[in-house]
Amino acid sequence: MAFKIIASATYLPKTIITSSELDQRLNLKPGTCSKRYGVQHRHFANFEETAVFMGCEAIKQALIDANLALMDIDLLISASGTSHQVLPYNGASILAELKDSHPIASMDINSSCLSFLSALDMAHCAIDSGRYKRILIVTSEVARVGITYDNPEISSLFADGAAAFILEADSESQGLVSSLFKTYPQGYEHCQIRSGGSFLHPSKTDLQTMVEGSYFYMDGKKVFKQVATLIKGFLDEGLQKAKLNKQDIQYIVPHQASHLGLKHIESRLGFKTQPMINIISTMGNQIAASIPIALDHLIKNHKPEKGSKILIIGSGAGLSLGMGVLSL
Template identity: 30%
Template sequence: MTLYSKIIGTGSYLPPKRVTNQELADQLAATGIETSDEWIVSRSGISARHYAEADVKSSDLAVAAARNALQMAGKSASDIDLIILATSTPDFFGGFPSTACVVQRKLGMANGSAAFDVQAVCSGFVYAVSIADSFIKSGAHKNVLVIGTEVFSRILDFKDRTTCVLFGDGAGAVVLSASNEPGILATKLHADGSYSDILCVPGSVAGGAVEGSAFLYMDGPAVFKLAVSVLEKVANETLAMAGMEASQIDWLVPHQANIRIMTSTAKKLGLPVEKMVVTVDQQGNTSAASIPMALDKAMRDGRIKPGQNVMMEGVGGGFTWGAVLARM
């Protein structure tokens, strides 16, 4: 009997503080940085984003999203035998200890289950799902909690209007369980370290101090060009692995980075934009959290239905990219 992994629950969480483009423009104007709602929307499709309060960490957002996913799945935290958490904004320097272990503690899990973080920036959730799928298919684990969580507001340079307007905070989660029915149909992951400098936080910690910059840096045009190129290719690679055509995709759930990148990918795949889940307009780019948050929204509002095929794909710093094709 073939063993599969299947998504049986989704969850998400946005911190309450919502910041509109106008509010952000007013905040930046006070420091001499000019921008506007029109400028931000025209370049990204973003109208608002959410920021976590100063005392809220990535693990706090992750726990809230995880509880929602567990509730939908009909599972308790004690049923989970592996946590894989994707983040670029861990609770501690160097991700030590891992945010996954902090989440395990905050969920009250005392069953000794494994827990670790994945760092693939905006592709992190796709990477994490692919790893979880392999663990389940191997028989090593039965119920895996996969989380993407970010507090990107902590690493934004609010003197750089080209980046600070794009990102937000939030968390999304899924529960993958062993199943006799096909769930994750195919996954494909890529990376090219020769592009590591076009999207990064180019600082390091030495002697208790930051050397270099602790703020996010992005070469926008270079990222845009590469993202548009690789997302179509990896989607088609994943479809080929599953023996399927793009016409069989019911929903495209892309990383919510930029509406122009997203619509370009849909167009290249021959998919109408009506089949694409969009949250970037109200949530901004939440990096590793963006795909599971968008998936959860479409699951809970009834757009995504059982048995439908969902293509999830992401691209991020590293440079990393990948896709997951799932039957819900």
């Protein structure tokens, strides 16, 4: 028993920041964000558009599209790389915001930018075991909150958004045909937000250190180099595990890591004609929300045929690589 996707939805913040506005904020020459970083515009959440709010809006739309109520869902998985707050966990926070009188099971899955793919993998196994019939996966990220304006490449890259997917057990579907995840701890230091847990905590560290650790740090060159070195062999291993060839793939949905990173991955992976979903000019890097928003974009705009095989692939802090082949 596998699953089929019966509904998906995206929520994007109402505030749109154009590339020219970003140039002004970053004190850059007009046209820099567009030409150098491939930015058309970005969606930035306002104060009311919390990660919980955006996730709930995506859930509500997905439930409407599926003609279901929350009571029809067996399990809610919140799959995000950041937290609304440390405790309770995101899933509980979202259910509290929804204010539904029917309690359902919930959990969080966090593997940074690969969280949605990890949730798909776990959901496939849970449905295949017969434990659950319908699973709702929601991913919501306020990426901008941890970004400063001292690095133009990073400051122009990240944006906010949320997506929700409803999966239903289906004996005629294949669901997530195969998956592969690997973490290479040599890249652990490359991407970090050090505060927010028990390590840098006000009970044992000074306020300035804790505040500094609350902002995103990335050594982009080292991340790019490590991913570029590993990605081709990782893909080959993953396809071999799935017993598929590149010709069996109809579409590619990558994590929207960066403008140059997507260009490099497209050439590095060696696919000839398969469309790769590249929406980074308008969506930016939305952390874990990047993959599900790109997948929703594919479903709504490309309308793939039933049975189409979608390669989902990306990297995350850790440094981790993940891929899965989804059969629609």
